[in-house]
Amino acid sequence: xxxxxxxxxxxxxxxxxxxxxxxxxxxxxxxxxxxxxxxxxxxxxxxxxxxxxxxxxxxxxxxxxxxxxxxxxxxxxxxxxxxxxxxxxxxxxxxxxxxxxxxxxxxxxxxxxxxxxxxxxxxxxxxxxxxxxxxxxxxxxxxxxxxxxxxxxxxxxxxxxxxxxxxxxxxxxxxxxxxxxxxxxxxxxxxxxxxxxxxxxxxxxxxxxxxxxxxxxxxxxxxxxxxxxxxxxxxxxxxxxxxxxxxxxxxxxxxxxxxxxxxxxxxxxxxxxxxxxxxxxxxxxxxxxxxxxxxxxxxxxxxxxx
Numbered sequence: 001x002x003x004x005x006x007x008x009x010x011x012x013x014x015x016x017x018x019x020x021x022x023x024x025x026x027x028x029x030x031x032x033x034x035x036x037x038x039x040x041x042x043x044x045x046x047x048x049x050x051x052x053x054x055x056x057x058x059x060x061x062x063x064x065x066x067x068x069x070x071x072x073x074x075x076x077x078x079x080x081x082x083x084x085x086x087x088x089x090x091x092x093x094x095x096x097x098x099x100x101x102x103x104x105x106x107x108x109x110x111x112x113x114x115x116x117x118x119x120x121x122x123x124x125x126x127x128x129x130x131x132x133x134x135x136x137x138x139x140x141x142x143x144x145x146x147x148x149x150x151x152x153x154x155x156x157x158x159x160x161x162x163x164x165x166x167x168x169x170x171x172x173x174x175x176x177x178x179x180x181x182x183x184x185x186x187x188x189x190x191x192x193x194x195x196x197x198x199x200x201x202x203x204x205x206x207x208x209x210x211x212x213x214x215x216x217x218x219x220x221x222x223x224x225x226x227x228x229x230x231x232x233x234x235x236x237x238x239x240x241x242x243x244x245x246x247x248x249x250x251x252x253x254x255x256x257x258x259x260x261x262x263x264x265x266x267x268x269x270x271x272x273x274x275x276x277x278x279x280x281x282x283x284x285x286x287x288x289x290x291x292x293x294x295x296x297x298x299x300x301x302x303x304x305x306x
Contacts, residue, residue: 020285061088
C-alpha cells in the first residue's frame with residue numbers, strides 16, 4: 001500500500017482532550033437539534049402515503065410551483081401534503097393519511113396545468129406497520145452494538161470493547177445530528193446506513209487495536225502512550241486511503257444517485273468521516289484510559305489468586 005504518511009510522528013495523545021471536547025460539542029448540538037427541530041420521520045416510521053411525481057415540463061426547485069400544487073390539491077379536496085424536491089425533475093408528496101386513493105390522486109395530478117405531470121410511485125404504510133418498523137429498527141441497532149461488544153471482548157479485552165461501543169454510539173449520534181440539521185428524512189434507508197456505519201467504524205477500530213496489540217508484544221518496555229502513538233502513526237496511511245476511496249464512491253452516489261438515495265448516501269458520507277475520526281480520537285483514548293487504570297490492578301489480583 002502507498003504510504004502517504006511515511007514516517008509520520010504525530011502526537012495523537014496530546015490531541016485526545018481537544019478532540020473529545022469537539023465531539024461533546026457536536027453531540028450537544030445534536031441534542032439541541034433533536035429537541036428544538038426534531039427528526040423528520042418518513043412514512044416507514046410515521047405512517048401515511050408517499051407519492052413520487054414526475055414534473056414533466058417543470059423544475060422541482062421552483063418554490064412557487066410547489067405552492068401552486070398545494071393550493072390545487074386543496075381545491076380538489078386533498079389535504080395539502082409536505083412537498084419536497086426529489087432530484088431536478090421530481091417531487092415527493094408526503095400525506096399523513098394512508099387513505100389517499102391511488103387512482104383519484106393520479107388523475108388529479110395528471111390534470112394539473114399543462115397535464116405533463118404523472119405519478120411515478122405510490123407507497124402507503126399504516127400506523128401499526130410503522131410502529132413495528134420503528135421497534136424492529138431500534139432492536140436491530142441495539143443487537144448489532146451488543147454483538148460487536150461481545151466480539152471485541154473475545155478478540156481483545158473489555159477495555160477495547162467499551163471503547164469500540166462508545167465510538168459506534170458517537171458515530172450514530174453525529175450522523176443523526178447532521179440528518180436533523182439538514183432536514184433529511186429518517187426511513188429504512190437510514191437504518192441501513194447506520195448498520196453499514198457500525199460495520200465500517202468497527203473495522204477501522206479493529207485495525208488500530210490490532211496494531212496496538214502487536215506493538216504491545218513487540219515493544220513491551222515502551223510506555224503505553226508511546227506504543228499508542230506509534231500504532232496510530234503506522235495505521236494512519238491505511239486509514240486515510242481507505243476512507244478517501246470510500247468517500248469518492250459515496251460522493252458520486254450522493255451527486256448522481258437521485259433523490260431516493262440522497263439521504264442514504266449523505267448519512268454514509270458523514271458516518272465514514274466520523275467512523276475514521278472516532279477510531280482514533282474516541283475508541284483509542286477510552287481504551288488507553290481504562291487500560292492505564294485497571295490493567296495493573298487486574299494483574300496483581302490474578303497473581304495473588306495464583
